[in-house]
Structures are given as C-alpha cells and as structure tokens.
Amino acid sequence: MVSAAVFLLLELIPGNPIDAILPPDATPAQIAAAQEMYGLDDPLPQRYLEWVGGVFHGDFGTSFQTGLPVGEILFERLPISLEIALLAVIVALAVSVPLGIWSAYRPGGLVDRVTTILTSGLLATPSFVLGIVLVFVFAVTLDLVPPLGWVPFSEDPIEHVTRMILPVLTLAASEMVLFTRLLKGDMMATLQQDHVLSARARGLPTWRILARHSLKQSSFSLVTVSGIVIGRLIGGTVLIEAIFSIPGLGTMAINGIHSRDYVVVQAVVLVCAVGYLFINAMVDLTYPLLDPRVRKEKTS
Numbered sequence: 001m002v003s004a005a006v007f008l009l010l011e012l013i014p015g016n017p018i019d020a021i022l023p024p025d026a027t028p029a030q031i032a033a034a035q036e037m038y039g040l041d042d043p044l045p046q047r048y049l050e051w052v053g054g055v056f057h058g059d060f061g062t063s064f065q066t067g068l069p070v071g072e073i074l075f076e077r078l079p080i081s082l083e084i085a086l087l088a089v090i091v092a093l094a095v096s097v098p099l100g101i102w103s104a105y106r107p108g109g110l111v112d113r114v115t116t117i118l119t120s121g122l123l124a125t126p127s128f129v130l131g132i133v134l135v136f137v138f139a140v141t142l143d144l145v146p147p148l149g150w151v152p153f154s155e156d157p158i159e160h161v162t163r164m165i166l167p168v169l170t171l172a173a174s175e176m177v178l179f180t181r182l183l184k185g186d187m188m189a190t191l192q193q194d195h196v197l198s199a200r201a202r203g204l205p206t207w208r209i210l211a212r213h214s215l216k217q218s219s220f221s222l223v224t225v226s227g228i229v230i231g232r233l234i235g236g237t238v239l240i241e242a243i244f245s246i247p248g249l250g251t252m253a254i255n256g257i258h259s260r261d262y263v264v265v266q267a268v269v270l271v272c273a274v275g276y277l278f279i280n281a282m283v284d285l286t287y288p289l290l291d292p293r294v295r296k297e298k299t300s
Contacts, residue, residue: 002269002270003051003052003270003273006265006266008044010262010265010266011044014259016063016260017038017261018034018035018261019032019260021034022034024188031069032257046295047076051263051266055270058071059139059250060074060266061263061266061267062263063261063264064259070201070264070267071267073264077245078234078271080150081233081234081241081250082234083164084164084167084168084171084228084248085230087164087172088171088175088233089226089230089233091172092171092179093175093248095180097222098173099115099184099215100180100187101210103116103184104111104145104183104184104187104188104191104214105206112184117238119176119177126238127170127171127239128239128243129244130173131166131239131243131244131251134135134164134169134246135147137175140279149245150163150245150247151163167237167240167241167246168239175233177221178188178225178229182221182222183219183222184220185218186221186222187214187215190214190218194216196213200228202271205296220287227279227282227283228276228279231277231279237249238250242254253265253268256268
C-alpha cells in the first residue's frame, strides 16, 4: 500500500523528472527521447509493476540525476540514519527511565518538580531550534565539539563520535519528554496495585520493588513507543540532518524531491515504511518477555 501510494502521489506532482534533467530549451524530440530512455512514456501501471518487481530483486532503479543505482546510495545512507535514531533513543531512555521511576515514586518531590519544568521547556522547544542552540553553546562558544559535518567511523572513530554528540542530543531531548511522562504515568498506576503494596508490606527494599515489581510491568507502553520512535526517526530526521550536514536518508529524500528524482524518493519512503513495520513487529514479540501472562494467554 505504501509503495502504491508514494508512486501515485509522486505522479500527481506537477512537472516531470525530465524537466530537471534536460536544459530549458530542450526540443520535443530530445524530451521524447529522454522519456523513452528512462521508461517514462510507458503506462503508469506498467511502470509501477516494473519498479515493484525490481525492488523484490533488490533493484530500486537508477537515479535520474547521478545515473547510479539507487540501492547503492540507499544502503550507504541507511546506516547513518539508523545509527543516529538508535543512539538518540538509547540516550533518551537512559535519562528518562531513572527520572520517570523516581518521579512516580516521589510525586511532587524535588526531582519530580525539576523534571516537570525541564520536560515542559523541552516540549515547547522545536528540535531545530534546540539544535541551533546546542551548536552555538557547545561548538561555537565553548568549542567543545565540532559544529557540523560527518566523518565515517572507519576513517576516524574519535572524530565520528564527537560529531555525533550534538545531533544525538538534539533528537534525544524531544523523545526524553515523551518517555519520562509516559513511564511516570504508568509507574504511578502500577505502584498502587495490590502486588506492589504487598511487597511493601513484606518489607522488601525500595529498589527491588521499583525495579522488579513495578518497572517491568510498566514498560509495555514505553517499549511500544520506543519502537515507534525508532521507526519514525529513521526517515524523520530531515531537519536535524540539514542542520548538522549529515548525509542520511532524510537529506537523500529532500535532494530527490528538489531534483525531481522520484526513484530516489520512492526508495527512501518504501525502506522507511518496511523498517517501521519490522521494528513494531519486533516490539510485539517482546511483550511475553515483559509479562509472562501474555505468553500464558496465547498458550491457553
């Protein structure tokens, strides 16, 4: 459905990829020859079926602008966006899980009040504004990290890590707000359940009650949303990639739209959609690990 939708929507956009390839004074004969060369004069259903058939064989087509196979470009840039998305979610979870747990355990306390103020401020700050502020403070003013650019890990691991810090923090900040508030709400509900109150009555340590009896049961929503966020961030980091000059999938899609390189756009959207579905399927498979009752229900 996604492949058909993106293919048809791109066909509805005014203009033609040939307009971006040939000069403005191209003759009708040159335009017709270019359309025939790229197969754009074929009927729409035929072009769609040929493209989908090629995708099933690993052929995403050839870029109109560069003449390179789209699959090669795609799988060069996919690891970049995937790395940023995964690191951003990991950093967000590492910060939000302790804050969410303690805010739920001591609602109205100092940690809860400070967390509420910080998350409210981050929630009101767009990610691209936060990215610019981080660049100005940590790269321009304090000169602690490089401001822009991308260096592959294979070329210089240290430089690669330092250039990842600001983009990852920018993405993690907005997700941290969601994770913290979600976990806090679920934990507060779990802490009022009978088995938790019974554990408290038996004198179990607080850390054990929070970690074993409350966190695991309260993680369903967090795990689900984390999977959705990873899938969304893989292709949704367009502004962040533009700010920090990162050659990921978002930049690839924007360049394809500007140059009317529709084959590139179709490939990016399709891969992001498939990745989104795959990650959410993996999330569903983790539910029995979080709560054995899910496994028992399936068995019965």
